[in-house]
Amino acid sequence: MTLVAELTNLNCTRKEVDIDLLRGLQLKLLNRPDLADSADVFSAIGSETRLKVLFLLSEAGELCVCDLSDILGQSVSRVSHQLRKLKDIGFVKTRKESPTIYYSISNNSFANILVNFVRMGGLSD
DSSP: OOOOSSOOOTTOOOSOOOHHHHHHHHHHHHTOTHHHHHHHHHHHTOOHHHHHHHHHHHHHSOEEHHHHHHHHTOOHHHHHHHHHHHHHTTSEEEEEETTEEEEEEOSOHHHHHHHHHHHTTTTOO
């Protein structure tokens, strides 16, 4: 990203502009690489199936992919894909008991907040 040195959007109509403010905001944005990680988290939880998986794991404690597949009526492959996304963002953890892998909610503050939100019915009254 090129720092604002001059106004580049000359087609934009505005009464006045504070270049120093714009530069300062750009620098703050450059110092926040965590925003991309946050976007990944919100993208990952933006799936109804993944929210259902979190709800089911919160209710049962732990389940294997076959259990989740049966409950959700979806293929093992599809449920595995959803679990991988949740694991990648740290929301679920695994425990292997050969040959079965069990999934449960990880000890992640945001995951716990989200699970409580889902368990309470989300935004519904």
